[in-house]
Amino acid sequence: MAKTSQTLMDMYRAMRQRFGHQAWWPGEGQLEICIGAILTQNTNWRNVEKAVANVKAAGLMSVSRLHSTPQIQLAQLIKPAGYYNIKAKRLHNFINRVCQSAGGDIAAFLGRSVQSLREELLSINGIGRETADSIILYAAGKPSFVVDTYTYRVLLRHLLIAPEDDYEAIKDFFESNLAQDVELWNDYHAQFVAVGKTYCRPAAKCEGCPLEGLPHDRFAGQQ
DNA sequence: GACCAGGCACATC
């Protein structure tokens, strides 16, 4: 176990040395981070930025304004992020819960314990595990490790997980092998995204990857 | 034109 912890910290240091501190989440304020977390589901972040900019330009980046904005109007604003009809519904589901559960006070909604917050987020239709953990870590600033497709690819390529490991198993792998440090977990996940955008893709070469020196699966860098 | 991008819910077997 100590060896695994060491390996994870070595990986982190190697990525951070290459990419620098990532200073996530790339958004302002708790509400905007929550909105971005929902909009980025299976979507390129650049498209999300356009959608978020539209919402802000319309003066709707507040719980009460979003709450009173018709879903069809919200859908038009977030169109660049794709899946706009279903995401407009998901945004409303989230906002409605913040209103019901915390009187529309986003800070109060995010202020409870990690376990309680995670359970409530997961009970909202449209918020799954990754979105919930992103909201907890980046909007609430509380320790909940985020697992995404990049995390899965990097760990799989470097033989740290098995293909059949599910989300909760991978999340637990990190949380039980890293110090419980919000700043570390925040930057660690961001580093995985940075490395995953260029390396650790199915047909990507490993040359130049900061994790090049680690053990690889036998398909790494092959066609 | 194909493929991918910081998922999730739901239907079907």
Next chain:
DNA sequence: GATGTGCATGGT
């Protein structure tokens, strides 16, 4: 429980 499918825009 595992697998398949719909949702959709914009960049490469």
